[in-house]
Amino acid sequence: MNNKNEPVYSHQVMGEPKSFPKMLILDIPNNDYLKNTIQSGIWFLKSTNNGPEDFGLVFHLLGDDIDFELPEYVEFILKFPSSCKHVISHPKIADDTLVFKTYAVHLLKLKCIMNDSFNLPHFQKFQPSSQFTKLQSLQQFSITTSGVEMCDDDVVDETWSSLYDKEIGLPEKKEQILQNDVLPLEPMKEVKSLKDHVQIVTLGTGSALPTIHRNVLSNLVRIPYVDDETKEVKFKSILLDGGENTLGSLIRNFGHNNEEQLKQIFDELELIFLSHLHADHHLGIISVITAWLEHNKHNNRKLHLIIPWQFNKFMTEWFRLELLTQNLNADRIVYMSCEQFIQNPRPELKQLKMKEFEIKCDDGISSDTVPKIKFRPLSEESMQKIFKDLKVQLIQTTRAIHCYWAYSVSMTFCLDQKETFKLSFSGDTRPNLKFVEIGHDSDLLIHEASLEDDLIEEALAKKHTTVVEAIKVAELMNCPKVILTHFSARFSEKHTFIESNEDYEKASQKMKAYLGRTVNNIFELRHNSRFTFDDMEICYANDLMIIRYNDVNVQKAQFAAINELSTSEDSEKQKVKDEKIMLKKSEKREEKRVQRLAMNRKRKHSAEQDPNNK
Structure with a gap:
């Protein structure tokens, strides 16, 4: 009404x-x-x-x-x-079209600074189809009473040339940058040592989650060797961790010219090492293995995996399903537990049926109540064959100071009858003296440096390493070259580079005093290192960086230019903002430090009062 x-x-x-x-x-x-x-x-x-x-x-x-x-x-x-x-x-x-324009521009600027260290990622110019409408990122469809209208206005319609003209604008360098779009995989022509042929590809350099400038962690290392028959220099490739979309990074970096280089990488790939079971390290490994099996289905090659035993359980169950619809042979995967290469391996935990698990869970399950399975190492004969196939002299792992079932690794490869190459990879860890021990005299260290030094409390809490600590580990190892990676999203675009021996000593002394007598204060150690900071070659990794062993030091001369990439237009305002942020960080760090020390004192007092300890 x-x-x-x-x-x-x-x-x-x-x-x-x-x-x-x-x-x-x-x-x-x-x-x-x-x-x-x-x-x-x-x-x-x-x-x-x-x-x-x-x-x-x-x-x-x-x-x-x-x-x-x-x-x-x-x-x-x-x-x-x-x-x-x-x-x-x-x-x-x-179409492999460009989606993240911001990252593409950032990488193009990095290539202008270090032209010989980056490919221009493979992508195709968007071309609308006349017969069928292809699904594209950022496509829009408007459904009205009169019908459906499609709009491609937001689809990124760029080429490297158009991006260069809009964002770089240096015509005198354009031809030099764009023509050098794909770096060679062939052995170098003039080298002093076979080690100089080693090629490191930092496919992903971030931590926890993908960001606009960094995908999560993955490293590809191409190891040269002299073929026994032809005497030619060839390569074997190893993958160190593989976070989300590692396969996508491989395709972007090596997918040019009808995937010519990508096919070569899958021909070379013989070993994958997984450091631990956090998603930012393993989520992309299954897709890489599936692509490898597809590429190599017409030959008899083997793919070797050194992984935590739990991932092997997961992988076995996964491939039972995936390979039902694909004509692939998962029996060609050679599994080795990370415990295989430790002196006193831990037993595995028995898998429980769901009902049994529920009963134990109701009773308050713990690792002590779960039945254990005695570790059964591979036979000496099997290991010798694997080492021969991989051209490896020695593999050693140690338990990382991070989460349960986390590992660091050192591998020594035979390049020819006389020369070897020792590679050490930290995975995620606090500075670890056992890792220093197995990695001693490494030729190359790839070490996580998740956090900058002013976030040491967060590094302690989350069991990660700061930048100065990672460099100190390399020094203790007598390792001449270190690549820092696994950076927090806070530093996805820029770093605070340690540029001189003076800066390094100052940061080391500050960290030594701050950590005091805590366990594993590596700055307290006395040692006779063959290398000082000025002798070491240090590289802060970026996504899709390709660098030869003898070029690890080239980034050092470009620290200032790289930092300029992210300089704010209003530098004074940014400087004031940064100072306020640093003050807040300092206050928060001190608060966490007081809480940590109080907790340590409480634990010590409880231990002293416990009659069982007397």
């Missing part, structure tokens, strides 16, 4: 009914689902539940083995109204 007590009917207050075209999302993962999907008539039924409207937009999400150009599939598409738009997602028509 209105204010005049007159009845109000629906047709008086409602507009005309509007009818919108329907949208359908078809997900057909493989051929097993194809026949039932395209022969079903349910898509074209009109009822109260399905709605009387015609379809105006259909997304076809198709698996690799689906041929959308088959007459049967084309006939299925033609059954929809002629006005209906079809968007197809399939590797056959997927």
Whole structure:
């Protein structure tokens, strides 16, 4: 009723009914689902539940083995109204288009500073298809009563040339930068040692989560060796950890020229090492293994894995499902536990059935109540064969100071009959004297440096290493070259570089005093290192960086230029802002330090009062 007590009917207050075209999302993962999907008539039924409207937009999400150009599939598409738009997602028509323009510009600037250390990542210019609409990032569809309209205005339509013109604007260097888009994988022509051929590719250099400038951790190291028959220098590749989308980083970095270099990398890849079970280190490994199996399905090569035993359990269960739909042979994977290379290996924990687990969980499960399985090392004969195949002289692991079942590794490779190359990789850890021991006299150290030195309390709490600590580990190891990586998202774009021996000594003394007599204060150690800070070559890794062993030092001369990439336009305001942030960090750090020391005193007091300790 209105204010005049007159009845109000629906047709008086409602507009005309509007009818919108329907949208359908078809997900057909493989051929097993194809026949039932395209022969079903349910898509074209009109009822109260399905709605009387015609379809105006259909997304076809198709698996690799689906041929959308088959007459049967084309006939299925033609059954929809002629006005209906079809968007197809399939590797056959997927463009490797640029998505993150901010990162692309940042990398282009880095390449202008260090031209011989970066490829221009592989991507294709967006080209709309006339026959089918291809699924693209940032596509938009507007569904109105009059139909469906597609808008590609936000799709990044750039090339490296257009990005250079807009963002760099140095025409005299353009040809030099853009022509050097793919760095060679071949052995170098003039070298003093086989070690100089070693090539390190820091595919991902971030921690925890991907950011705009850094993906999570992954390192590819190409190890040279002299072929016994041809006497030519060839390469074996190893992967050290593989966070989310490691395969995507490999494709971007080596996918040029019909994936010519990518195929070479998969020909060379023979070993994957996984340091621990955090997602930012392992989430991309399965896809790399699957791609390796697909690439090498017509040969008899083996892929060796040194991984925590839990990941082998997961991998076995995963491939039971994935390989049901793929003609791949997972038996070609050679599994080795990280415990294989430790003097006193720990037993594995027995897997429990769900009911048994629930009972133990209700009773308060702990690692002490879970049955253990005695570790069974591989036979000496098997290990000798693996070492021969990998051209490895020695592999040693040690338990990292991070989480349970976390490891660091040192590997010594045979380059020829006389020369070796020792590589050490920290994984995630606090500075570790046992790692220093197994990594002593390494030729190259790849060490995490998650946090800058003023965040030492966070490093202690989360069991990570700061920059000055990582450099100190290299010094203790007598290692001449160190690559720092696994940076926190706080430093995704810039670093506070330690540029001189004076800065290093100052930072070391400050850290030594701060840590005091805590366990593993590596700055308290007395040692006779062959290398001072000025002797060492230190590189702060960036995503997709490609660097030869004899070029680790080239970044040092460019520290100032690299920092300029992220300098604020209003430097004075930024400086004031940074000072306020530093003050807050200092106050927070001191608060955490007081809490930590109080907790240590409480534990010590409790231990002294415990009669069992007397």
